[in-house]
Amino acid sequence: QVQLVESGGGLVQAGGSLRLSCAASGRTFSSNAMGWFRQAPGKEREFVAAIAWNGDSTFYANSVKGRFIISRDNAKNTVDLQMNSLKPDDTAVYYCAVRFSAGLRVRVGEYDHWGQGTQVTVSS
Numbered sequence: 001q002v003q004l005v006e007s008g009g010g011l012v013q014a015g016g017s018l019r020l021s022c023a024a025s026g027r028t029f030s031s032n033a034m035g036w037f038r039q040a041p042g043k044e045r046e047f048v049a050a051i052a053w054n055g056d057s058t059f060y061a062n063s064v065k066g067r068f069i070i071s072r073d074n075a076k077n078t079v080d081l082q083m084n085s086l087k088p089d090d091t092a093v094y095y096c097a098v099r100f101s102a103g104l105r106v107r108v109g110e111y112d113h114w115g116q117g118t119q120v121t122v123s124s
Contacts, residue, residue, distance in 0.1 A: 002026040002113045004096045009118030012086055016122070020081040022096030022115060030074035033099040035111055036081045038092035038120075045095065047106040049081060059104045063089075086122045093117040 008020040020036070035050040049060045049070040058070050067086075072079040079096060097111035105111070 002098070004098065004113060004115035006094060006096050006115045006118040009094060009120045011121045011123065014087055014122055014124050016086050017082070017084045018086065018120060020083065020094055020096075020118060020120070022079045022081075024077045024079070024096075024098065029077055029098055033102065033104055034070075034072060034079040035097045035099065035105070036070060036079075037095045037097060037108065037111075038090075039095070039117075040092040043092075045108050047108075048094070050099075050104040050106065051079060052104060053102070057104060059106070061106075083120070086120075088122045088124045091120060091122050093119050 003025045005023045012018050031053045033052055036048040037045050038048050039045040047061050051058050051070045051072050055072050067084050069082040095117045096115040098113050100112045
């Protein structure tokens with residue numbers, strides 16, 4: 001059974017950093033694109049970042065470009081999101097997702113399996 005478990009969320013002051021990690025199990029993910037999304041209260045889930053199966057290609061939402069870095073370790077079946085220069089607008093539940101097809105995508109519906117999420121709160 002496919003399982004994605006996020007960790008690393010918490011409370012941080014504006015300007016600070018957090019590193020989220022997603023541990024995948026249940027199958028080999030080394031050939032799949034992975035992504036991070038977030039959902040703030042009262043808002044739809046939105047794309048944050050995605051990474052290709054081999055880590056050579058990445059894509060970011062404009063709102064996080066230059067501040068967040070997505071990376072993966074296929075040997076460990078993990079994908080991380082380094083978040084720097086955090087802003088109160090980054091406050092949300094962050095979700096890891098896997099896409100069982102090739103290619104980087106930004107829409108929620110194009111990902112096949114999701115983790116339960118981890119809360120990130122940025123205070124001003």
